[in-house]
Amino acid sequence: MSTIFPRSAKKTLGYSLVQVDDFLASARAAYDVNDGDALLTAEAIRHTAFAMQKGGYSPHHVDAALERLEDAFASRERERLTGSDDERTRSEEARELSSAVLNRLSRSPGHRFSRTSVLSVGYKRSDVDRFANKIVKYLRDGRALSADEVRTAVFRPERGGYREAQVDIVLDGVVDVMLFVR
Structure with a gap:
């Protein structure tokens, strides 16, 4: 091919x-x-x-x-x-996921995710917190944010930063919500 x-x-x-x-x-x-x-x-x-x-x-x-x-x-x-019971179920799942993401990202900056040890590298907390604020504005206020922006978000490394896996799971959830409501 x-x-x-x-x-x-x-x-x-x-x-x-x-x-x-x-x-x-x-x-x-x-x-x-x-x-x-x-x-x-x-x-x-x-x-x-x-x-x-x-x-x-x-x-x-x-x-x-x-x-x-x-x-x-x-x-x-x-x-x-569309029009099926599955749609209503999926819509409810998207609302629940959106609510869970908002709850997580509404925590105070620096405390939104678990942190790695001082000897390990994670995502830079200030970078993630800045991007998390954009997501909150999107979910809460309908501000413009595209799925591509979420997919391609890049965070600098930092010792004692946020655990990458946790951040990535939340970003995946945001993309799921965005793709469903599109």
């Missing part, structure tokens, strides 16, 4: 050519099947990772394509739920 992704330089790391091509072929097949029992979901696409290889596909370009693919699968999942 040929793709349109540019390749990284021969001595620069990029995504595995075989893994990306295989994943895209399976994603295309899953999308074409278009049944309610899809094996591939928007959430699964968000958590897809590829091995790195010299001269592989440009991570920036592949990541952008995965974001568009995730949006397409999320849209299809939402359409499938």
